[in-house]
Every structure is written in C-alpha cells, then in structure tokens.
Amino acid sequence: MYNKFTDEKAIVCKGNNLINASYKLTLGEQRVVLAISSMVNPKDKEFKDYYITINEFAELMDINLSSNTGLYTRLKRLSGQLLSKRITIHEPDGDLQANWFSSIKYFNNEGKMAFSFDPKLKKYYLQLKQYTKYRLKNIAGLKSQYSIRMYEILKQYEKIGERTLTIKELKDMFQIGVNEYKLYGDFKRKVLLPAQKEINKKTDLSFEIEEIKTGRKVTSLKFIISKNPLVASNKKDECADVLEEICAASENMLEHDNVINDDYIDKVMFLFDEEITRKEAEQILKVANNDINKVKEKYIIAKQTNGIKNIVGWIIKAIQDDYKTKKRTIPGWDNTYKRDYDIDDLEQKLLEISKKASVKTEK
Structure with a gap:
C-alpha cells in the first residue's frame, strides 16, 4: 500500500x-x-x-x-x-x-x-x-468510491453528531445521473449500505441511517454519526481525542466558575467551524460556567438555524436563555425541528451582546 x-x-x-x-x-x-x-x-x-x-x-x-x-x-x-x-x-x-x-x-x-x-x-x-x-x-481500507465520499461528508459533521441530506443532494454530490439508481431501493442497496458497512468496519467513524419520508416516499436521510469504538482505540487522531474529551468535560468541570482553563478554551475553539478568538471562547465558557457540553448543545442548535450573523453573540444568548429544540409533526416528514424562540428578536440583540462580551474580555 x-x-x-x-x-x-x-x-x-x-x-x-x-x-x-x-x-x-x-x-x-x-x-x-x-x-x-x-x-x-x-x-x-x-x-x-x-x-x-x-x-x-x-x-x-x-x-x-x-x-x-x-x-x-x-x-x-x-x-x-x-x-x-x-x-x-x-x-x-x-x-x-x-x-x-x-x-x-x-x-x-x-x-x-x-x-x-x-x-x-x-x-x-x-x-x-x-x-x-x-x-x-x-x-486506507475503503474499496468503494462512494465510501470515501461518504466518509468525508460525514466527517465534516462529526462534531455535530448528525447530518441530514436529501436524496437529491446526495446524488448531486456523487454525480449520480438521473437514470442511475432511479429507485431508492437500488440506491440504498448499491451505494448506501456498502458504504455504511465499509465505514463502520474500517474507519474511525460509525453511522446509522434514519429514513425521512414525504408521504410514502423516502426523500431525505438523517445520518447519526459517532466515533467508532471498534477502530478509534487504534487511532491516534488528535481531533477525535479532543472530541471525546469535550463529551466528557462536564463531568470534570472546574471547581471555581470564574477560572477558565486554557485547555477548555482550546476545546471550544476546536468545536467551532467558524474562526473565533481566544477571548471570545473564554467569554462563552464564562457564560456557560465552564460547561463544555452546554456549549456544544447550543452550537448544534446554531448549526440547525439559518441567518445567524454573529455566532459568538448568538451562542452567548442561547446559553443565557437556554434555547432548546423541540420536535413538531409535519405531514409526511419525520425528525423535523422547530425553534421555540424568535430569530428576529435575537438578531436585534446580537450587536449589544457582542459589544458587552468585548468589553468584558478586554478587562
């Protein structure tokens, strides 16, 4: 090899x-x-x-x-x-x-x-x-062209733990023509299941698939992504190690809420796809009382929310007001979430929050 x-x-x-x-x-x-x-x-x-x-x-x-x-x-x-x-x-x-x-x-x-x-x-x-x-x-061990693509697509969302794509989006990424795998059953049998079997067996990722239907037709797929316990122990991937620590961090929180550990700051900065400063990460941790799991929870909500212009201010407000997601039922759809907060109202407060955070971190 x-x-x-x-x-x-x-x-x-x-x-x-x-x-x-x-x-x-x-x-x-x-x-x-x-x-x-x-x-x-x-x-x-x-x-x-x-x-x-x-x-x-x-x-x-x-x-x-x-x-x-x-x-x-x-x-x-x-x-x-x-x-x-x-x-x-x-x-x-x-x-x-x-x-x-x-x-x-x-x-x-x-x-x-x-x-x-x-x-x-x-x-x-x-x-x-x-x-x-x-x-x-x-x-290295993947033998299917689709397995490699699927691995990358899911690796991107490893921190979030899930990713939802329509069948059309996935076929577009793979450049599968309109005349290929017209039936979902064929697409599942020839593309999805072989890729899942290979990835779960040979890589540091593991995933399950939830089918989302419109009426009786499967139109989207929700991928539940996790670290592969069968393979990860043999990997020295520092990124995966950091994610594992983030999941367990709330069990080992600092004794004093006003003390911010540099290691925690690094983990928060790693969690964000967006580029944030150490001061911004520190301010987020202060608001979250050093609870990294809480930061991760709100960041997952943020990734499911459109129109966020100031991610740091939004996360701070989400922690302060304890934003949550809740399921709602839409005919023909599963796993659909609805915000229980007003996005327009939040956006009006972002600038004020950001300014306050900046003043506090400069002290």
Missing part, C-alpha cells in the same frame, strides 16, 4: 465547500487526489508542485507493475483522464466548475510525476477558515 496511507502524519485538510462539491472519480483517481492533497500545507499562501513516483501512481491506480507491456502508455492515458475530470463547487454567488489539476508532468529519467492543482482550488486548500481534516490512513 502507498506509504502515505499508513503514515500517521499524512493529513488531508479541505475547505467544507470542497467536501460538499459535486464530482465523480474512480477509486484510483480519488486515491491519487487524496494522496496529493495530504502533501498540501494549509498554511501555505500558494500551491506548489507535488511529487509522487511513477510506481506510486501505478499503485494508487491499482495497476499491476509486473506487466511491463504498454505500462507507460496506460499510465499516461490514466493521468490524462484524471487531468480532464471536473469538479463543481457550489459557491454563494454561483457554481464554480474547475479541474482538479492544471497539469501533470512526467520525469521519465527520474521515475516521478509532478502534480499541479488548479489555481481556482487554492481557497479550498490554503489559508482555510472552515474546513474538515482527517488522517489519510483512516480511509
């Missing part, structure tokens, strides 16, 4: 819009993209050329190296196909269509290849604010 897929230090870090993009790659092509992605330093300001050996490329593409007949011809054909593969990223002002790579160069005498990412993808790999990261070895 290509060595980066067993390397503890090989980490893939992608912007969330890239995780949710629409594209279709073969299993081998995904392995190549992920192997090259793991070489990117998200702190860089510009892309570099990323190198793998020709033998490594062949291994990732599952080509038998023992057969020398037309080997380089096949490799160049496959790299040419990869070079032509497009990705559609849904941006706020419209869809961006780009190729994964702008160029792939062979160095025949040196036995290596240089990959150059399309410059349009720079903001989805470099200087990231909202992103998903995981160790490359976590997906």
